[in-house]
Amino acid sequence: MSLVMKDREVILDVLGRVARRLWVNRALQEIGFGLSVALFSLVAFQLVRPAFADGGFSALYVVAIALAVCGCVGYALWRVTRRATLRHAAGAADWSERLKDELKTAYWLVTRNDASAFGELQVERAAQTAQRLDPRRIVPARAPPDLLVAGVLALLLMGTSGLAPRPSLSWDAVRAGEAESLASLRAMLAEGPEDERLQRLDKALAVLERAGASPEQSQRAAAQARDAVDEANVRAVAARESLARVAAAMRGRTELEEAGRALEQGRTIEALEMLKALASPDAGAGPGEDANGAAHADRGDRDPEWGSEEAIGDLRHQTARVNEDALNKVLKSIEDAQNALETQRRAAEVRRRMEDFLAATSQRSALTASRFGSRASAPNPTPAPETGNADLRGGTMYRQGAVARDDADNAQEGSRTGAASGHSEALELEGARTERLDAKLRLETLRAQDMVGDGGERGEQTTWYYLPTEGGAAKTAFAQLRGGERFASAGTMNTARVPPHSRRAVRDYFINIHESAGK
Amino acid sequence: MKTVVDRQVEVFRDRFVQVREEISRVIVGNEDIIKNVMTCLLARGHVLLEGIPGVGKTKLVQTMADVMHLKFSRIQFTPDLMPGDIVGTNIVREDDAGRKFFEFQRGPIFANMLLADEINRATPKTQSALLEAMQENSVSAGGHTHALDQPFFVLATQNPIEMEGTYPLPEAQMDRFLFKLKLDFPDVEQLHTIVDRTTRQKEPEVRRVLEQAQILEMRETARSIPVARPVQEYAIRVTLAAHPESSLGHELAKKYVRFGPSPRGTQSLILGAKVNALLNDRVYVACEDVRAVALPALRHRLLLNFEAEAERIDPDQILNRILESVREPEE
Numbered sequence: 066m067s068l069v070m071k072d073r074e075v076i077l078d079v080l081g082r083v084a085r086r087l088w089v090n091r092a093l094q095e096i097g098f099g100l101s102v103a104l105f106s107l108v109a110f111q112l113v114r115p116a117f118a119d120g121g122f123s124a125l126y127v128v129a130i131a132l133a134v135c136g137c138v139g140y141a142l143w144r145v146t147r148r149a150t151l152r153h154a155a156g157a158a159d160w161s162e163r164l165k166d167e168l169k170t171a172y173w174l175v176t177r178n179d180a181s182a183f184g185e186l187q188v189e190r191a192a193q194t195a196q197r198l199d200p201r202r203i204v205p206a207r208a209p210p211d212l213l214v215a216g217v218l219a220l221l222l223m224g225t226s227g228l229a230p231r232p233s234l235s236w237d238a239v240r241a242g243e244a245e246s247l248a249s250l251r252a253m254l255a256e257g258p259e260d261e262r263l264q265r266l267d268k269a270l271a272v273l274e275r276a277g278a279s280p281e282q283s284q285r286a287a288a289q290a291r292d293a294v295d296e297a298n299v300r301a302v303a304a305r306e307s308l309a310r311v312a313a314a315m316r317g318r319t320e321l322e323e324a325g326r327a328l329e330q331g332r333t334i335e336a337l338e339m340l341k342a343l344a345s346p347d348a349g350a351g352p353g354e355d356a357n358g359a360a361h362a363d364r365g366d367r368d369p370e371w372g373s374e375e376a377i378g379d380l381r382h383q384t385a386r387v388n389e390d391a392l393n394k395v396l397k398s399i400e401d402a403q404n405a406l407e408t409q410r411r412a413a414e415v416r417r418r419m420e421d422f423l424a425a426t427s428q429r430s431a432l433t434a435s436r437f438g439s440r441a442s443a444p445n446p447t448p449a450p451e452t453g454n455a456d457l458r459g460g461t462m463y464r465q466g467a468v469a470r471d472d473a474d475n476a477q478e479g480s481r482t483g484a485a486s487g488h489s490e491a492l493e494l495e496g497a498r499t500e501r502l503d504a505k506l507r508l509e510t511l512r513a514q515d516m517v518g519d520g521g522e523r524g525e526q527t528t529w530y531y532l533p534t535e536g537g538a539a540k541t542a543f544a545q546l547r548g549g550e551r552f553a554s555a556g557t558m559n560t561a562r563v564p565p566h567s568r569r570a571v572r573d574y575f576i577n578i579h580e581s582a583g584k
Numbered sequence: 585m586k587t588v589v590d591r592q593v594e595v596f597r598d599r600f601v602q603v604r605e606e607i608s609r610v611i612v613g614n615e616d617i618i619k620n621v622m623t624c625l626l627a628r629g630h631v632l633l634e635g636i637p638g639v640g641k642t643k644l645v646q647t648m649a650d651v652m653h654l655k656f657s658r659i660q661f662t663p664d665l666m667p668g669d670i671v672g673t674n675i676v677r678e679d680d681a682g683r684k685f686f687e688f689q690r691g692p693i694f695a696n697m698l699l700a701d702e703i704n705r706a707t708p709k710t711q712s713a714l715l716e717a718m719q720e721n722s723v724s725a726g727g728h729t730h731a732l733d734q735p736f737f738v739l740a741t742q743n744p745i746e747m748e749g750t751y752p753l754p755e756a757q758m759d760r761f762l763f764k765l766k767l768d769f770p771d772v773e774q775l776h777t778i779v780d781r782t783t784r785q786k787e788p789e790v791r792r793v794l795e796q797a798q799i800l801e802m803r804e805t806a807r808s809i810p811v812a813r814p815v816q817e818y819a820i821r822v823t824l825a826a827h828p829e830s831s832l833g834h835e836l837a838k839k840y841v842r843f844g845p846s847p848r849g850t851q852s853l854i855l856g857a858k859v860n861a862l863l864n865d866r867v868y869v870a871c872e873d874v875r876a877v878a879l880p881a882l883r884h885r886l887l888l889n890f891e892a893e894a895e896r897i898d899p900d901q902i903l904n905r906i907l908e909s910v911r912e913p914e915e
Binding site for chain 2: 152157160171179181
């Protein structure tokens with residue numbers, strides 16, 4: 066080996082050792098940096114999380130933090146994989162030993178195979194210098210500050226993990242929360258009016274509340290609860306119709322004009338007060354209490370529509386002053402309707418809260434939100450005109466928000482509405498005309514005795530049928546009903562675009578809209 | 585081979601030291617000026633000396649000519665000086681047969697060492713007569729090009745305070761000087777020494793220590809020094825930092841400089857750094873060498889704007905800030 070080659074080997078060997086030490090140091094530094102960032106993020110998360118313990122901490126922030134941490138760690142790893150070059154080692158040695166670019170120049174000459182006399186002399190001199198160098202002195206092994214910071218942060222993390230409230234991951238805790246929520250729902254139902262549907266709902270909730278209930282029992286209870294809610298919805302629709310007709314009949318009477326207007330505008334309580342004022346003083350504590358025991362007993366089961374028909378008939382046949390009996394009947398029908406609406410409100414509230422609650426616990430529970438809802442557990446979930454089910458997953462709102470433009474569309478509507486691709490035109494939502502399929506084939510509750518025409522006793526077990534009915538116009542405009550109902554939040558119909566929080570209300574309206582038999 | 589190179593470097597340094605010591609016998613102080621003038625000579629450059637009258641500009645050049653065995657010329661630049669007075673002219677001569685012919689009469693530029701005293705007092709036309717000689721080391725006159733003897737070394741002086749009736753050197757000409765050196769006023773001790781040396785009956789004398797061939801040999805040695813790419817990059821970064829339009833330009837350059845150094849500036853940095861490296865017993869150029877010659881090599885290549893002149897910003901201030909800010913390459 067020539068002297069020049071030997072000199073080059075010496076230089077490269079020393080620079081290689083320096084480069085290795087540089088790489089180790091840099092790796093430690095980068096790992097320390099990555100750990101510091103990751104641990105700092107975790108510590109910050111632990112410290113901030115209690116402030117958002119009520120659920121306000123958005124998952125977006127968590128994802129952003131996770132991405133940032135991953136980015137920093139990835140960057141650190143990428144830096145670690147980059148090996149220190151010999152050029153870098155030469156620069157480090159020059160800087161550390163104050164060699165005034167001697168090794169840097171020598172390495173450059175070595176890599177270029179500079180054969181000039183001055184170049185070789187420089188390489189020789191640099192080799193002599195390199196032999197005297199100690200790589201451990203050039204790159205001393207010491208823990209980088211970032212690694213120390215990471216250690217401190219790890220201690221902090223351990224401390225904060227002990228202090229901060231940890232989220233309960235045990236199913237027992239989830240179960241306890243579920244039971245507590247169900248109990249509060251039942252308490253809410255107990256405060257409502259006495260109603261068979263609310264009682265059935267309460268019974269279903271009791272099953273769900275029971276710790277040992279099997280998944281099958283839970284599903285059955287959920288189905289019963291859903292039926293109760295649906296029935297309450299239908300009754301509420303009938304109640305609204307009856308209120309509208311009562312209001313129309315009252316407006317035909319001079320003395321009841323104002324009360325009728327109030328009723329029409331949704332100010333039911335005010336209308337009741339006016340009517341009570343018109344009632345005779347010797348009527349007792351109130352029209353609701355002067356009714357006989359039978360009437361009182363069947364309040365919960367009596368369809369408000371039937372009571373209102375009687376009251377309306379009385380009002381229409383009164384040619385002179387409205388007598389006390391007729392007024393009491395009107396008051397009674399309005400109170401029944403009011404109770405039906407209240408029942409529906411509570412049932413809707415139960416369903417909303419149950420769906421919200423079960424969505425959170427659906428990982429564990431067999432009773433998922435979709436099972437509680439009516440969509441997946443419909444008798445025939447396949448969307449088809451024959452079944453009356455136009456609900457499509459992901460397309461429900463579009464389908465149910467679709468209304469026909471005019472009568473000319475009727476011919477096409479039957480085929481178009483049933484198409485799964487949903488190509489029927491979604492027009493502005495209007496309550497006046499609904500020609501869509503599930504309005505024609507909507508759920509309608511009919512009493513069994515009415516179906517057979519035997520005039521059976523009211524209060525019998527209600528039977529549900531799915532019957533095709535003729536489409537028609539709702540008598541009461543949606544905007545008028547909206548005033549007294551919470552579920553149809555304001556502003557929903559002011560624009561063609563339905564806000565997400567109102568979609569359920571709009572859907573329910575179109576599902577359960579009731580039209581009078583005469584239309 | 586290595587022994588020869590080692591000896592070559594040693595000889596270079598010894599000769600340089602000898603010249604400097606001889607000049608120091610006459611010139612008081614100004615060691616840096618002497619060193620830089622010698623650097624210019626050995627880097628094949630020319631030097632512009634700037635200083636107030638009486639600080640020894642002309643004396644320095646005369647002493648250098650005495651120390652080195654070189655042909656010396658002095659031209660006192662005045663407004664009525666013509667290019668022909670410098671370069672030379674064709675004159676009509678008559679031979680023995682009575683036939684007339686033109687003969688080129690060489691001007692004072694045909695020397696090894698030329699002192700262009702108060703160069704800014706001549707017109708630009710006359711100043712430009714030096715351009716070709718300084719750059720190409722040749723003179724064109726009467727349709728013929730005449731090569732100049734080597735080494736050809738121009739030392740120009742100018743007075744910075746008497747500006748009336750002067751013609752500041754154009755940028756093109758300034759750029760041809762490798763270094764611009766500023767002679768400072770001597771301090772008290774130096775004045776004592778000056779008075780002692782120059783007011784006696786006999787002034788100190790210098791001996792010739794360097795021959796023409798030796799100078800050429802030293803020039804070859806200086807050119808042989810290798811420059812590593814990282815160091816060269818450092819020199820380029822320093823140059824570009826003085827450019828206002830460069831992305832690497834320093835903030836002061838962007839504010840006060842109208843035009844930055846030309847590529848000759850980088851060449852000057854490297855050539856001067858090579859000589860400086862040899863004087864420090866190094867056979868390679870370090871960033872430190874570049875820094876050592878940055879001020880004389882670049883200060884006359886910075887064309888300041890009006891704002892700089894209004895705020896009395898000196899190019900040296902800008903260059904010092906640039907040298908502080910430009911980092912040496914780490915690898």
